Amino acid sequence: MSKEQLDHLLKKELVIPPPEEFVKNANVKDYEAEYKRFLENPEKFWEEVAQQLIWFKKWEKVLEWNYPYAKWFVGGKTNITVNALDRHVKGDKRNKVAFFWEDELGNEKVVTYGELYRLVNKLANALKRAGIKKGDRVVIYMPLVIEQVAAMLACARIGAIHSVVYAGFSASALRHRIEDAEAKMVITADVTIRRGRAIPLKQIVDQAILDLPTVEKVVVLRRLRPLVDLIGEKEVDFYSFIENEPDYCEPEEMDAEDPLFILYTSGSTGKPKGVLHTTGGYMVGTYYSVKTVFDLKEDDVYWCTADPGWITGHSYIVYGPLVAGATQVIAEGAPNYPDFGRWWRIVEKYGVNIFYTAPTAIRMFMRAGEEWPNKYDLSSLRLLGSVGEPINPEAWLWYYRVIGKERCPIVDTWWQTETGAVMITTIDGLPMKPGKAGKPVPGVIADVVDKEGNPVEPEKGGFLVIKFPWPSMMRTIWKNPQRYEQYWNTIPNCYTAGDVAVKDKDGYIMILGRADDVINVSGHRIGTMEVESALVSHPAVAEAAVIGKPDPVKGEAIKAFVILKAGVEPSDKLVEDLKYHVKMELGALAVPSEIEFVEKLPKTRSGKIMRRVLKARELGIDPGDLSTLED
Ligand code: PRX
Numbered sequence: 001m002s003k004e005q006l007d008h009l010l011k012k013e014l015v016i017p018p019p020e021e022f023v024k025n026a027n028v029k030d031y032e033a034e035y036k037r038f039l040e041n042p043e044k045f046w047e048e049v050a051q052q053l054i055w056f057k058k059w060e061k062v063l064e065w066n067y068p069y070a071k072w073f074v075g076g077k078t079n080i081t082v083n084a085l086d087r088h089v090k091g092d093k094r095n096k097v098a099f100f101w102e103d104e105l106g107n108e109k110v111v112t113y114g115e116l117y118r119l120v121n122k123l124a125n126a127l128k129r130a131g132i133k134k135g136d137r138v139v140i141y142m143p144l145v146i147e148q149v150a151a152m153l154a155c156a157r158i159g160a161i162h163s164v165v166y167a168g169f170s171a172s173a174l175r176h177r178i179e180d181a182e183a184k185m186v187i188t189a190d191v192t193i194r195r196g197r198a199i200p201l202k203q204i205v206d207q208a209i210l211d212l213p214t215v216e217k218v219v220v221l222r223r224l225r226p227l228v229d230l231i232g233e234k235e236v237d238f239y240s241f242i243e244n245e246p247d248y249c250e251p252e253e254m255d256a257e258d259p260l261f262i263l264y265t266s267g268s269t270g271k272p273k274g275v276l277h278t279t280g281g282y283m284v285g286t287y288y289s290v291k292t293v294f295d296l297k298e299d300d301v302y303w304c305t306a307d308p309g310w311i312t313g314h315s316y317i318v319y320g321p322l323v324a325g326a327t328q329v330i331a332e333g334a335p336n337y338p339d340f341g342r343w344w345r346i347v348e349k350y351g352v353n354i355f356y357t358a359p360t361a362i363r364m365f366m367r368a369g370e371e372w373p374n375k376y377d378l379s380s381l382r383l384l385g386s387v388g389e390p391i392n393p394e395a396w397l398w399y400y401r402v403i404g405k406e407r408c409p410i411v412d413t414w415w416q417t418e419t420g421a422v423m424i425t426t427i428d429g430l431p432m433k434p435g436k437a438g439k440p441v442p443g444v445i446a447d448v449v450d451k452e453g454n455p456v457e458p459e460k461g462g463f464l465v466i467k468f469p470w471p472s473m474m475r476t477i478w479k480n481p482q483r484y485e486q487y488w489n490t491i492p493n494c495y496t497a498g499d500v501a502v503k504d505k506d507g508y509i510m511i512l513g514r515a516d517d518v519i520n521v522s523g524h525r526i527g528t529m530e531v532e533s534a535l536v537s538h539p540a541v542a543e544a545a546v547i548g549k550p551d552p553v554k555g556e557a558i559k560a561f562v563i564l565k566a567g568v569e570p571s572d573k574l575v576e577d578l579k580y581h582v583k584m585e586l587g588a589l590a591v592p593s594e595i596e597f598v599e600k601l602p603k604t605r606s607g608k609i610m611r612r613v614l615k616a617r618e619l620g621i622d623p624g625d626l627s628t629l630e631d
Helices: 003-011 020-025 031-040 041-052 080-089 113-129 146-158 173-180 201-208 237-243 281-293 311-323 342-350 361-369 393-403 481-489 527-537 572-585 612-618
Strands: 061-066 067-076 097-102 110-111 137-141 163-164 183-191 191-194 197-200 219-223 236-237 258-263 273-278 301-304 328-333 356-358 382-388 410-413 448-449 461-464 495-503 509-514 520-521 525-526 541-551 554-565 594-598
Touching: 031 041, 041 061, 041 219, 061 495, 067 281, 067 342, 080 113, 080 146, 080 281, 080 311, 097 146, 113 146, 113 237, 137 173, 137 201, 146 163, 146 311, 146 356, 163 173, 173 201, 173 258, 173 273, 173 448, 173 527, 173 572, 183 201, 191 201, 197 201, 219 237, 236 237, 273 281, 281 311, 301 311, 301 342, 311 328, 361 393, 382 393, 393 410, 448 495, 461 509, 461 541, 495 612, 509 520, 520 541, 520 554, 525 527, 527 541, 527 554, 527 572, 541 612, 554 572, 572 594
Parallel strands: 097 328, 137 163, 137 183, 163 258, 183 219, 219 236, 301 328, 301 356, 356 382, 382 410, 554 594
Antiparallel strands: 061 067, 097 110, 191 197, 258 273, 448 461, 461 495, 495 509, 520 525, 541 554
């Protein structure tokens, strides 16, 4: 497509019909009919999905809705690992590949469902022997390796609540999460390898747990030689830990509403919040979406490029696809190392059919040029997905043309850590509109409303809300129910997602971005206040304000405005020091790409920093109402 053609397409509204061949074979062929089936009887709709899975005891009631607290599959008992593993191993999938794993150098490992089952069971037994019981918290701080997935499943097997922390977070960010969850154990590895460099995770854990009384044991996957030292009784080697354990561990009987995991995410305060998901509803919700949104079929090879450190990896690597019995690809390391061909080489090598990634990666590949993907045979691809931030039409069209060869539908999936599963997209059979995520998936009632909860007219902006509970919704914020209730109290009678959106005349929803002080950098949520607190904890800084600024690859980049303490002189070295400091406090993904030293920050009369004013000034746009500005 020439640039002129592209410009033309972008100016008028572009509607791309789903490929006929795809719709003919899709698991859900008629979106409207499926949605209608849900609206007619939501409980029956979800019950029919739940019935496809194994329960030790059937639920008595599908939904108990006590605003804003929902219980799904009330009284039902199950264990998600029985559905993710035993169901397949005892069925016909014992030797089916669960994961093709590889690293940046193409070293590979192939793990069948049978092998994964044994690993998980052994580890589950070892956890029990180490005194981990149902309800205890285990923090997992690992690279994208099979053992990371196994660690999550082993916790689920015995009813321990895992909290996975992405291995890019710093020691102090990790410490905060371990402390808040009061974790008894940390499972980690010596290193993760990215761009050919070994990042010492074990050292970061050592720092993070210094004097934390709750942590009784640290299990370390040792990958490199010479082996990293383990000290005392507290630290144990991953494989010695499981070595003599039996191959079978009786799955803990979990109530549908027993917690499965906590996952921390950023909000508009200084500290990340622990989103809590439970067992039954989460299992049913993620399973359903893998079958419908991703149209998973028995023989598919499915690749979600996320890390289990994020919700995308929880729902669409570990739980949804395994419960559905998928064969998956996972790849540790950077997408473009050793070169920009890496991902496309992997697609060709394993014959990937379903590919799910983030707009930031697509834009990065777009910049690198289509000669990279064009070197490889991508003809196995049949469906493409996008998640994490709005995908701009240019990137959408590039993805559609260069990667999907105009044969593959794209599902632009809107959802959140809190929602657990995909909420808005174009499921099978719906025409696609580049840049607009689509319509609520069956099972979800979403809308765009004003502050009072009244639907706004088509094409007018408003707040994105969800109006009816859904099985995979978070159940609370760990140790902070008020914070949970806020989601449902901000706008009457609905869940406020925190995003601003526009609905078009056909009911398609376009997500514009966050309505709160959260920045979306490469699809990762960063709280402005978290970065500000990190900056202010540096001895040279008196005050700081942080905004998100449009960035052609990352979506948004972080810009910080800093007032220095009296007597401190601005310098380039200080800029570097402050960036390093934020990296140590929070992790590399939260480092501002720009720091500007200022004398003053715009504030309200009550002393709150008006980030909106800073942003408007930075972008040269209208700052809006300034009546509360101090001066
Ligand atoms: O702002 C929305 C954006 O990411 C936020 C959720 O972030 P997180 O909880 O980290 O989960 C990301 C992966 C599910 C949302 O509030 N977001 C996510 N997907 C999209 C999106 N924005 C636009 N389009 C999407 N497809």
